[in-house]
Amino acid sequence: MTGSLIIAGLGPGSGVMVTPEVSDALAQASDVVGYIPYVTRVAERPGLTLHPSDNRVEIDRSRHALDMASHGRNVVVVSSGDPGVFAMASAVFEAVEAGPPEWRDLDIRVLPGITAMLAASARAGAPLGHDFCAINLSDNLKPWSVIEKRLRLAAEADFVMAFYNPRSRSRPDGFARTLDILKDACGDARPVIFARAVSTSEEEIRIVPLTECTPEMADMRTMVLVGSSTTRIIERDGLPIVYTPRSAKP
Incomplete structure (x- = not known):
C-alpha cells in the first residue's frame, strides 16, 4: 500500500489566504492531523477523518501521521501560517530521521502557506x-x-x-x-x-x-x-x- 504525507500551511486565519494547492490537498486527504485549533478550520466531509491533538505533542503527532501514511492513508498534517516556519514540517522530519527506515521512502511534500x-x-x-x-x-x-x-x-x-x-x-x-x-x-x-x-x-x-x-x-x-x-x-x-x-x- 502506498500512502502519502503532505505538510500544509493554512495561512494566518482567513480562508481566502489558503492557497489553492493546499485546498486541493485537503480535498484529496483521507486523514488530517494537527493541533486542535487548526484542525477545526478544516471542513468535515465523508471519507475524511480528523485527528486533532493538544499542543506540545508535535513529535507524537508526526509519528501518528507517518504511521498512517505508511499504511496507505493520504495524510495531511496542518499548521497555521507556513508549515516550515516554527511549525510542523521540522517536527515531521525530526520524526522521519529518528524513525524506521521505511518512513524515508514515503511520498512526503511540504506545501507553503502565508505565515503571520x-x-x-x-x-x-x-x-x-x-x-x-x-x-x-x-x-x-x-x-x-x-x-x-x-x-x-x-x-x-x-x-x-x-x-x-x-x-x-x-x-x-x-x-x-x-x-x-x-x-x-x-x-x-x-x-x-x-x-x-x-x-x-x-x-x-x-x-x-x-x-x-x-x-x-x-x-x-x-x-x-x-x-x-x-x-x-x-x-x-x-x-x-x-x-x-x-x-x-x-
Missing part, C-alpha cells in the same frame, strides 16, 4: 522591505539565554525583527524582558507593529514607538514586528504606512 509575519507586514505596509530576522520568543524548546543572545545580536545588526509567540499565560515575563533588552540596545522610538489575529474578524493593528511599548500589548495571537533604525512611517488619516527602505547606508 508576511500577513502582518502586508497590513502595515512594507516593514520587511530590507534585511530582517524572525525569532520565536517561546523558551519551551530553547533556553532563554539563547533568545537573549539572538535579540542582542539582531539589535546590534540593526535588523527588522519579527517575533512569534511573544507572550502567553505560562510565559508572562519573556516579552517584558524582550522589550527591556530592545529599549536598552536600540535606545530610540522606532516603530513596533502589534498585529493581532490578522485576516480574522478580530484583527487589530497597533503601531507604537518602542519607547512606549508595554508587555500587555501582545499575546499568543499577536505578531510583533520591530522596525530597524531606517524604518519609516508615512502619516495619513487612519493607520499610517510603515516601510523599511530597500537600501541601507553604512
Whole structure:
C-alpha cells in the first residue's frame, strides 16, 4: 500500500489566504492531523477523518501521521501560517530521521502557506522591505539565554525583527524582558507593529514607538514586528504606512 504525507500551511486565519494547492490537498486527504485549533478550520466531509491533538505533542503527532501514511492513508498534517516556519514540517522530519527506515521512502511534500509575519507586514505596509530576522520568543524548546543572545545580536545588526509567540499565560515575563533588552540596545522610538489575529474578524493593528511599548500589548495571537533604525512611517488619516527602505547606508 502506498500512502502519502503532505505538510500544509493554512495561512494566518482567513480562508481566502489558503492557497489553492493546499485546498486541493485537503480535498484529496483521507486523514488530517494537527493541533486542535487548526484542525477545526478544516471542513468535515465523508471519507475524511480528523485527528486533532493538544499542543506540545508535535513529535507524537508526526509519528501518528507517518504511521498512517505508511499504511496507505493520504495524510495531511496542518499548521497555521507556513508549515516550515516554527511549525510542523521540522517536527515531521525530526520524526522521519529518528524513525524506521521505511518512513524515508514515503511520498512526503511540504506545501507553503502565508505565515503571520508576511500577513502582518502586508497590513502595515512594507516593514520587511530590507534585511530582517524572525525569532520565536517561546523558551519551551530553547533556553532563554539563547533568545537573549539572538535579540542582542539582531539589535546590534540593526535588523527588522519579527517575533512569534511573544507572550502567553505560562510565559508572562519573556516579552517584558524582550522589550527591556530592545529599549536598552536600540535606545530610540522606532516603530513596533502589534498585529493581532490578522485576516480574522478580530484583527487589530497597533503601531507604537518602542519607547512606549508595554508587555500587555501582545499575546499568543499577536505578531510583533520591530522596525530597524531606517524604518519609516508615512502619516495619513487612519493607520499610517510603515516601510523599511530597500537600501541601507553604512
